[in-house]
Amino acid sequence: MKQKTLTNTMDYQELADVYEQLDKTTKNLEKRDIIADFLKRTPKSELANVILFLNGEIFPSVSEEVLGIADKMVLKALSKITGKNENAITNVWKEKGDLGLVAEQVVKKKTQTTLSQEKLTISYVMEILRAIARFEGENSTQKKTGSLAKLLSSAKPKEARYITRTALGDLRIGVGFGIIRDAIVKAFNVEKEHVQHAYDFRSDLSELVLLAKESGNKGLKNVDLKVGKPLRLMLYQKAQGISNGFTRVGAPAAIEYKYDGMRVQCHFKKGEVTLFTRRLDDVTKQFPDLVGALKEHVSCKECILEGEAVAYNSKTKEYVPFQILGKRIKRKHRIDEIAKKIPVVLYVFDMLYLEGKNLLLEPFKKRRAALERIVRKKAWQVELAKQVITGNEDKAQRFYNEALEKHQEGVMMKKLDAQYQPGSRVGFGVKVKPILEPLDLVITGAIWGEGKRGKWLSSYVLSCKKGDVLAEIGKMATGLSEEQFEEVTKRLEPLITKTSGKRVEVQPKLVVEVGYEEIQKSPTYSSGFALRFPRLIRFRDDKEEPDDLERIKRIYQDQKSLSQKQA
């Protein structure tokens, strides 16, 4: 008689079996039941590890630690196990479309020759992966790949599949927070809204699951918004034009500029300011100028507000492209220097908490009013997002055009009486952006896909004409249906002229119409330009030649001076 629930350890094999069951079904309710069942029989001591693993994590997302392993390091590790070079492994990868499956095969072949197998426990696998994350300095790559190789060698084939996918941060089992939440609800007999509520304010699954098990609804309800701890951001959907926007959020609505910068959640407490990104990373150190400006121009003891940080040129007082702001986001050295060189202005647009009062359930217009009360506007430092309130389509359209003329991305349209809904894309607000004139480009290369696109060439290298030759301008991998991926793969395969790893070069025959948000200067592509957010609009089988670089240069210049738009 086994006493699994009485022991404090659990075999990784059990988790691997669960992963496989989840992999096999596409039905969300079945996935929920599989996970709920597993959580119920997981001992308390393993629960935190199990819930992280189910979410494909090694560390809670609130942690600053990262694993530091991706496909190239996994290739190195698999190369160590097999003694084959990385090119040979890459060829298998290309066929299978999943490094987890490659690892599984590698281990399967190996176990035929080695007999003794010690069982891996969940906590042991977690311990090793975390140790791998902590290697640093000289030879750390060797140490990381060595440890990973050793771990995979001691795993069974199926375990190797999922350890590898976990290391790559891509479980591909169709499980995200939504299903895990519903499984917690079922396993520990708690209310869905309470689990969601606790997650919105902490985003730490391992803390959450223990709370659900130990303290139930009461414990979950007690988790509250706390200044200094980031909460999940409200997300916005896309609308197709102003008129569609009104039907989605109602009229009248608040309409605001959509600035091209970085979203920032700002916490004030006892004179201290903390800044968080959209993914809830702490970027306070990176923006000392913003911290200073906020301390000076926001008058409150405690509050949480939200805004968009936009970079500008201090001499010309013109906004600069997002790329330039990007230089500041991950900066760790010489921060003051870059802060002077690339100043930012914060356009604040929401207030979530003020002087002990949670404002999330207040209607948006009241939150905006609170913001207007406590933020003292200071030009080019802290300003309120430009806003009009109207139900008039012409007026809204004029405001939208004005935003575009000032080189912003478009507008946000917000429901006046909507609450702040953390973490979900409910339709309380929508974004409206213009459709730019598309480009006709020719496919000159492609890359074999991963996962559900494993059988197809699923990313396409695009080129334009540059005089008599072709010049690359980027890649495109979205906008196609599965049927279209199949078709393009069939059409490109006979055109392949060269293969290297997962990449192929093809004769330039297939012309496609490509949509995008912006043309950027590129340090990567031979044309000197790249597209921001490229996607397929349609095939241009009527055309044999792509657009010329001159046209792209012209659009780039137009973008800088007058923003071109089509309704």
Next chain:
DNA sequence: CTTGTCTGCCCC
């Protein structure tokens, strides 16, 4: 020392 490669629940 310089240059190239890889990584990131990165930012968009």
Next chain:
DNA sequence: ATTCTGC
């Protein structure tokens, strides 16, 4: 970020 897909 965008887009497609299954529920």
Next chain:
DNA sequence: GCAGAATGGGCAGACAAG
């Protein structure tokens, strides 16, 4: 309508390679 998967450009940092 939602959640999940698969993919885009480009940035700094960390380390490897030369």
